[in-house]
Amino acid sequence: MRRAARAVLVVAVRGRRERGGPWGEAVLAEFDRTNGRWEALRWAAGGLRAVWHERRARVSGLPRAVRVQRAVAITAVLGLPASLVINQFALTGRYMPTTAMAPTVPVAGRFLLDKVGFRVTGIERGDIIEFPIPDVPDDHTLKRVVGLPGDTIECRDGRVYRDGTALDEPYLAGDPQISRTVDCGGPVTVPAGELYVLGDHRTVSRDSRQWGPIPQRSVYGRLLTVIWPLR
Amino acid sequence: MPRTSHSSPQTLRLFAALLGDPARWRYGYDLSRETGLASGTLYPILMRLSAQRLLDTDWEPSDEPGRPPRHTYRLTADGMALAQDRLAAAARKARGAAAFTPREA
Numbered sequence: 001m002r003r004a005a006r007a008v009l010v011v012a013v014r015g016r017r018e019r020g021g022p023w024g025e026a027v028l029a030e031f032d033r034t035n036g037r038w039e040a041l042r043w044a045a046g047g048l049r050a051v052w053h054e055r056r057a058r059v060s061g062l063p064r065a066v067r068v069q070r071a072v073a074i075t076a077v078l079g080l081p082a083s084l085v086i087n088q089f090a091l092t093g094r095y096m097p098t099t100a101m102a103p104t105v106p107v108a109g110r111f112l113l114d115k116v117g118f119r120v121t122g123i124e125r126g127d128i129i130e131f132p133i134p135d136v137p138d139d140h141t142l143k144r145v146v147g148l149p150g151d152t153i154e155c156r157d158g159r160v161y162r163d164g165t166a167l168d169e170p171y172l173a174g175d176p177q178i179s180r181t182v183d184c185g186g187p188v189t190v191p192a193g194e195l196y197v198l199g200d201h202r203t204v205s206r207d208s209r210q211w212g213p214i215p216q217r218s219v220y221g222r223l224l225t226v227i228w229p230l231r
Numbered sequence: 232m233p234r235t236s237h238s239s240p241q242t243l244r245l246f247a248a249l250l251g252d253p254a255r256w257r258y259g260y261d262l263s264r265e266t267g268l269a270s271g272t273l274y275p276i277l278m279r280l281s282a283q284r285l286l287d288t289d290w291e292p293s294d295e296p297g298r299p300p301r302h303t304y305r306l307t308a309d310g311m312a313l314a315q316d317r318l319a320a321a322a323r324k325a326r327g328a329a330a331f332t333p334r335e336a
Contacts, residue, residue, distance in 0.1 A: 022288075023278055026302030027270055029293075030260040043260075046271030053275040057282070 001037040005044035012051045023054045090116050093227070094130070094142075100199035100206070101142050103173050104128070110228035111142075113221040123148070123195065123216065125162075128223035131197075134211045140220060143207050144171075147188075147196030149216075153208075155184035160198070171200055178202065184209050193217065237280075238317050241272055246314035249306050256289060256303035277304060285310030 009031060013024030020028070027047035034040045059067065092113050099107040105128070113130055123129060127145045132138070147153040152163050158180035160167045172179035181202045190196045194213035199205025208214065237246075244266040249257065251265075263273050280286035287307050290300045306314060 022302070023274055025299070026259055027274055029299040029301050030258065030263075030270075032298060033258075033260040043263075043270050046269040046274070049271030050274035050278075053278060057278065 002040045005037075005041050006031055009044040009047045009051075012048050020051070021054045021058065024051045027051070090114075091224070092221075096142065098141075098204075100201050100204055101128070101144070102178070102201045104144075104171050104200045105142060105223070105226055106229065109226055111226045112224040114224040115221040117224075118219065118222040123219065123222070125151075129195070129197070129219050130221045130223070131214055131218045132220070134214060142223065143197035143199050143205070145195050146198045146208075147190045147213070149190050149192045149194060151196065152187050152189045153184070153196045154187035155181040158182060160184075172202070173200075188213065195219070235317070235320070237285075237313060238321065241266075241268055242276055243318060243321055244268065245273065245276055246306075246318055249304070250311065250314055250318070253306055253311055256291065256305050258301055258303060262304070280310060285313055 009028055013020035013028050019025060024047070027043070027050050031040065031043055031047070034043045059070075092115065094111055094113050096105045096107060096109045096111060105111055118127070118129070123145055125145055125148055128142060129145060130140050130142050133141045146160060146167070147162060154161050158176065160169065160181050169179075178201055181198070188196065188208070190213045193216050195216055196208045196213045198207045198209070245262065245268065248262055248265045259270070259273065259277070262268075263270055266273065268276075277286060277288075281288050281304075285307055287305045287310075289303050289305075291303050292300050
């Protein structure tokens, strides 16, 4: 234990150099005076703090240009892997290849997809989610959640009804050529663990009207915001 | 109100220890034992005092062969004056706090 504590302190003080800074060497020289393993551990732990202070004093004495250069280099080295991890697991940019969510997400628009938030807050009605297309599982698609488990969804006269009440859907386009909802089939009650989804461009979108409710497990992310086009 | 420099309880403990025998060169480990300060508290204070020329430092060859030289510390004249000033101020403050009694309304 003493040997390990001493080894850590030596590495902290000297790194790859022959000798460390004077204060680090001072702490190191006193290490042998400590009695017992706990005192040695405490001495070494405090020594790390002392070394850190010494290092900070040395760095703040360096010319400004060198400090800025180092900060940029460290940011690049740490920031690149961090951003790769965030992009992979938390937040990513996406391209909208179809017109099925127009006008909310126009074709050729770009949006941010949040891959974590919905796992914490749960999915609500009106959320726009990404999931694999049931009959083309390699491709993902973006649709709006209209029904949660237990909701009964149907459409009559071009409007969507949830549990017999017509939905107010301000996000649809004004043009009924785009916003009329037809071909829902009979009323569908959403089973537990599934979601009823519709695209905002009702006349071109393929969604739960063809596929039926989709499994909640397959949800991949939730739309955070549209970033392109700017509005 | 701006804080007075070199007046933290830890620094005052170190001043008291160094003023105990101001002419003698002191070792870090012994100062740590005497003041009860851990090395991570003690050394940053020593660094600060030394950078402000309140503390003299020196290397002393070890008494036992094969051991590295030890770093030693002693207050400079400026350091001694400052230490006495800060300790006196702290004592005044402690007396003042003890003597304080609210006035009857």
